[in-house]
């Protein structure tokens with residue numbers, strides 16, 4: 001299996017499993033995210049308590065890349081502090097912009113690093129980044145909550 005096949009598999013697994021796709025009881029914030037160029041539309045829920053993202057989920061519809069990206073992102077930030085999640089957003093968006101990341105930074109992105117190839121598909125970049133921009137907005141809203 002070459003790398004691109006592995007990446008496709010990660011995207012497929014997350015798109016099929018949909019284990020993060022549901023509403024969230026007791027959510028601190030619910031923030032909508034939209035990528036009109038593709039028709040991706042989500043609502044992201046975060047439950048922030050005692051300085052930790054205790055849980056997160058999303059509802060909505062979209063293409064395989066947007067759905068995989070939001071699901072991978074939720075797995076990554078669950079249990080992290082809002083500051084750590086903001087830093088992961090920064091790293092992910094830098095990766096998609098082709099900015100060089102250290103091996104350590106790439107490792108911290110875990111499965112999200114599998115979406116690096118999207119940066120070579122300009123039409124799909126917004127599909128991959130929309131959930132992360134939504135997370136930035138949700139973290140900002142959670143700070144004010």
Ligand SMILES: [Zn+2]
Pocket residue numbers: 035038039040062063064065066126127
């Ligand atoms: Zn899309």
